[in-house]
């Protein structure tokens with residue numbers, strides 16, 4: 165049997181003492197199978213503390229699942245610096261020496277559906293990394309794609325609603341999805357990538373990861389740079405043909421979870437190499453497009469990828485609920501030298517994750533073992549509240565104070581030369597949505613184009629005609645052949661009466 169299937173027997177071999185179970189407050193339990201009743205068929209008595217203790221615990225077993233990226237798993241490992249390239253642009257201590265290792269956690273996920281959904285659905289994949297650095301935690305919460313569907317965070321809840329379930333039928337609804345995409349043409353670049361082979365990666369070990377946003381890095385001289393993070397899989401990129409992905413979704417919906425667990429358990433530890441693209445503030449001013457727009461990539465010719473380091477995952481979770489479900493990845497967890505760029509999406513994410521995690525896991529979720537920084541218990545003036553386990557001992561609970569309470573670190577200040585000015589208003593996004601998507605289409609082989617348009621037609625065919633026509637209009641602005649291929653395949657399906665598709669898989 166593979167390691168994942170064998171987990172229970174392995175535990176039994178290592179734990180032979182069979183010690184008695186206890187109530188949650190530690191008292192031994194006399195009986196684990198029979199509730200206490202009045203006579204053999206009588207009602208249960210309220211003083212059956214064993215039953216009440218067990219049910220009360222069971223009744224509270226779930227924390228709310230993540231509102232997005234609910235299905236996923238992950239593993240622990242380490243990041244190792246392999247070049248001194250980034251140290252000249254970034255003062256974060258985790259990059260300051262070749263050979264330096266930083267412990268970390270990775271979680272990979274599907275985006276749209278529930279915690280029970282299949283691992284091989286067509287969806288972007290989450291690529292969330294938590295680095296436990298000596299200066300606190302840095303969370304790099306990316307995806308397996310360098311771009312995103314939208315560039316203004318105001319639209320994020322709608323984007324997610326159309327990709328989840330219709331609120332009346334509780335079904336995936338192609339009308340909702342294609343209505344939204346066709347009304348928001350900035351999505352076309354990411355939608356193209358989604359219906360390409362890359363939309364169904366072969367597990368998580370065989371996909372690349374991206375920070376996607378542009379970030380700011382600041383070096384020890386206080387100079388700022390703009391940076392994109394790319395994590396290239398050392399296992400090689402492998403994708404599943406659409407039919408195979410659908411078959412696996414039925415046969416083994418936990419395919420990627422199992423693959424990652426078994427690979428690590430067998431010592432076949434996956435790794436990814438970190439590369440960066442770096443631009444100076446002067447260079448980003450010269451960009452012919454908004455360099456902070458997450459629907460666009462930076463040219464790798466103008467801004468070549470430079471190697472920085474590698475992370476390796478070598479330890480499976482030992483308690484999935486505590487290690488993975490309770491993990492709180494937050495783009496607002498930044499360390500000195502790594503700052504947000506003005507990307508509006510990233511700015512909104514700085515708020516949204518901590519906010520949802522205070523609801524999902526509780527206000528003191530950063531004290532859970534998986535989220536604790538290396539310097540836990542870390543000194544500050546925060547106290548009390550539900551489930552707090554470190555309460556600052558006898559330290560003063562106010563600042564300033566004359567009793568040696570924790571002080572300030574002026575060197576941790578963000579880019580002191582940062583200037584932003586302009587009228588406070590709601591600004592429309594840029595309208596140059598098509599040219600990067602066109603370049604992507606042009607780089608594909610005819611076979612790739614054919615598979616892309618087949619995959620897309622499989623889903624578009626289920627939307628209403630006016631919505632389909634609007635979508636063809638968007639594709640035409642990218643490339644006329646692209647639009648006509650999708651249009652023809654949809655028409656053909658309608659002619660054949662073949663309009664029922666694998667809705668949940670597209």
Ligand code: HEM
Nearest residue numbers: 230233271290291292306307312317320376493512516520
């Ligand atoms: C305004 C835009 C966005 C908002 C408001 C948003 C919000 C959220 C929320 C509320 C969660 C659940 C977090 C939790 O329960 O722990 C989440 C998870 C996640 N998001 Fe976003 N998101 C946005 C855009 C993005 C983008 C652009 C990316 C990738 C580049 C991304 C990647 C992820 C990942 C990987 C997770 C799962 C983290 C984990 O494994 O726990 N999100 N997002």
